[in-house]
Amino acid sequence: MQLSSNQLERFHRDGFLVIEGLFDRDETRRLRARLPALFAEDTPANIREKSSGEVRTAMGLHERDSLYGELVRDARLVEPAEQLSGEPVYVQQVKVNVKSAFSGEVWQWHYDFATHHSEDGVPEPHALNLHVFLDDVTEFNGPLYFIPGSHRHGPAPASLDTVTTSYPLWVVAPEHVAELVERGGIVSATGPAGTALVFGDTLVHASPNNLSPWDRPIFSVIYNPVSNALTRHQRPDHVHHRDTRPVRALHRRQGHGRRGNREPPRPLEAGRA
């Protein structure tokens, strides 16, 4: 699947894309059905919320479940990443961030490159983060917030936060966030199950607590161009995979998931928050 020229233009302008209907409800239902068993596994790849102990993020899923193994190779994800990168990509990180009903905690304001560079020695901010909503994401269950255009103002200063949540993250200070929001505003990325997000390594984003009675499972795969591979190996493999061989796109057989004769996915502008 290739992004249209309009989508490419919006990605470069805003730093992200929201693509509604990239996956269908049957596919997201089947992926969701695998989660309880994966979350029940006793593994360091399941990272729990600080307060509730619920799973916050379950990593390395493509090595733990065959359906997720297919998903990281799905052409609907791999091909746009290759198109934007202009070269083959490897699978850097695979996870579901569940943000559980009532107890899913905040993701602080950050951009992914600050962590990728500082922790893993990734040279350039060329990785891409692709999300698939495994259930509906609304204004109530902790959607991602993006600051449009924040990728164009150079990487903001970032510092390591090991206190706020259970997941150490290089975060952007409120005064820098305020400056960026002054220029670009805030967009809340909502949509029905099957919606995809694509965003770059220097886009500043966050998400609030989930106070609603609805879980918010979102699948995320980070693809990094092979020429931009990690140079430091201090974090576990499930956080940044060591296998930097190019991922090969998997095209679905007719009759599985979205059919060839269905409407193409419809790009959407997320609503302003």
Ligand SMILES: O=C(O)CCC(=O)C(=O)O
């Ligand atoms: O799942 C979320 O709410 C935030 C995820 C995120 O910040 C990321 O994937 O970089």
